[in-house]
Amino acid sequence: MTQLLSETCLDYSDILIKPKMGINLNSRKDVGLQRDFKFKHGQKRTGLGVFNANMATVGNFAIVKKLLAKGMFATLHKFYTAEEIGNFLQECEKENISTDNLFITIGLRNFPDHLQKLKDIETKYGWKKNQNISIEAPNFYIPQALENLKKTRDAYPNAVIMAGNIASSDICLKLLDCADIIKCGIGSGSACLTRKQTGCGTPMVSLILECADIVHSVNGHICADGGIVEVGDICKAFCLNSDFVMAGGIFAGTDEAEGTIVTKYKLSNEVMPRFDSFGCKTAYDPIVQEQKFKQYFGMSSEYANKKYAGGMDTYKTSEGRELLIPYTGTLDHVLQDITGGIASCCTYIGADTVKSMSKCATLIKVHNQLNRVFEQYTK
Numbered sequence: 001m002t003q004l005l006s007e008t009c010l011d012y013s014d015i016l017i018k019p020k021m022g023i024n025l026n027s028r029k030d031v032g033l034q035r036d037f038k039f040k041h042g043q044k045r046t047g048l049g050v051f052n053a054n055m056a057t058v059g060n061f062a063i064v065k066k067l068l069a070k071g072m073f074a075t076l077h078k079f080y081t082a083e084e085i086g087n088f089l090q091e092c093e094k095e096n097i098s099t100d101n102l103f104i105t106i107g108l109r110n111f112p113d114h115l116q117k118l119k120d121i122e123t124k125y126g127w128k129k130n131q132n133i134s135i136e137a138p139n140f141y142i143p144q145a146l147e148n149l150k151k152t153r154d155a156y157p158n159a160v161i162m163a164g165n166i167a168s169s170d171i172c173l174k175l176l177d178c179a180d181i182i183k184c185g186i187g188s189g190s191a192c193l194t195r196k197q198t199g200c201g202t203p204m205v206s207l208i209l210e211c212a213d214i215v216h217s218v219n220g221h222i223c224a225d226g227g228i229v230e231v232g233d234i235c236k237a238f239c240l241n242s243d244f245v246m247a248g249g250i251f252a253g254t255d256e257a258e259g260t261i262v263t264k265y266k267l268s269n270e271v272m273p274r275f276d277s278f279g280c281k282t283a284y285d286p287i288v289q290e291q292k293f294k295q296y297f298g299m300s301s302e303y304a305n306k307k308y309a310g311g312m313d314t315y316k317t318s319e320g321r322e323l324l325i326p327y328t329g330t331l332d333h334v335l336q337d338i339t340g341g342i343a344s345c346c347t348y349i350g351a352d353t354v355k356s357m358s359k360c361a362t363l364i365k366v367h368n369q370l371n372r373v374f375e376q377y378t379k
């Protein structure tokens with residue numbers, strides 16, 4: 001019989017973190033942002049559990065380098081060649097940027113080529129210790145995903161392997177036989193059309209709660225992927241006991257993201273008085289506003305299919321969209337917002353480390369998350 005679960009599932013915008021007394025912390029400076037991770041298959045890494053999405057627009061070298069330099073985790077998109085990745089690893093080494101937290105992404109399509117690419121990076125470019133692999137499929141429920149995950153683990157017994165995406169806990173234990181980190185989230189992404197086109201998905205808050213428990217019970221880790229609108233959402237994910245958070249859209253408007261800046265001009269509804277040589281007002285001219293944008297597209301969009309897979313297969317529908325999103329300047333500001341926001345959240349709940357956020361946090365369901373009354377007047 002068809003089941004309808006009656007409990008309402010929640011998203012980041014449905015909850016807030018309740019400030020409360022905890023450990024005495026006088027300053028955000030005192031918060032430990034770095035966390036030690038011990039993974040199910042034996043590896044250890046240290047860092048702030050924030051990843052960029054492994055998308056063509058934000059899984060690029062420029063973004064990855066800055067995240068790594070800031071002590072975060074990072075993923076490279078799967079379209080780079082072994083040579084390009086090899087050169088990047090060498091460049092980071094020269095610049096003293098640790099690549100211990102760098103994940104190389106592989107996909108299901110042409111899977112043997114992906115494994116060969118990993119081998120090439122290993123044998124030709126010295127990628128030997130601290131190997132991290134992200135095996136990605138928009139839908140990890142298909143049998144081929146599990147089979148290829150097993151093959152990856154067999155080929156790389158000592159790597160940290162992240163696998164996803166899934167959106168229910170029933171599949172987690174199966175994946176953890178081979179994976180260390182389960183990537184959760186289907187349909188939450190800002191460039192995603194899966195919920196529109198298929199009706200499928202699980203809101204992130206409920207999904208993290210559902211998966212974290214079962215994954216942690218066998219020493220696995222989870223990464224909450226997609227749907228980060230504000231830095232506060234990253235804080236919420238950590239408070240909900242997600243070990244990692246992955247985000248695309250918040251990095252996509254920066255200088256470091258792929259793509260050129262597109263400038264558009266539009267007539268505002270404001271006017272400027274025009275004066276003649278006697279100083280008399282003669283007319284009003286409309287003010288033209290300049291707005292800058294960057295391209296951001298979903299990896300299942302028609303655009304991405306055309307660019308990377310030679311076109312859209314006729315049995316498929318596009319589950320992603322192509323967007324022009326507001327340009328936001330340098331990535332440095334976004335990264336400072338992230339570290340600053342997380343540290344500040346910790347002081348509101350008395351957590352002295354990111355790891356202890358979930359123990360310290362009380363989350364509350366809300367009808368209204370933000371006061372947006374003056375939003376249209378933001379400068």
Ligand code: 5GP
Nearest residue numbers: 053189190192226227248249298299300320
């Ligand atoms: P964002 O941070 O922009 O909300 O979400 C980023 C995440 O969206 C990615 O890490 C990935 O999981 C997901 N994503 C990227 N492209 C697509 C797409 O074309 N379709 C769907 N359904 N999800 C996508």
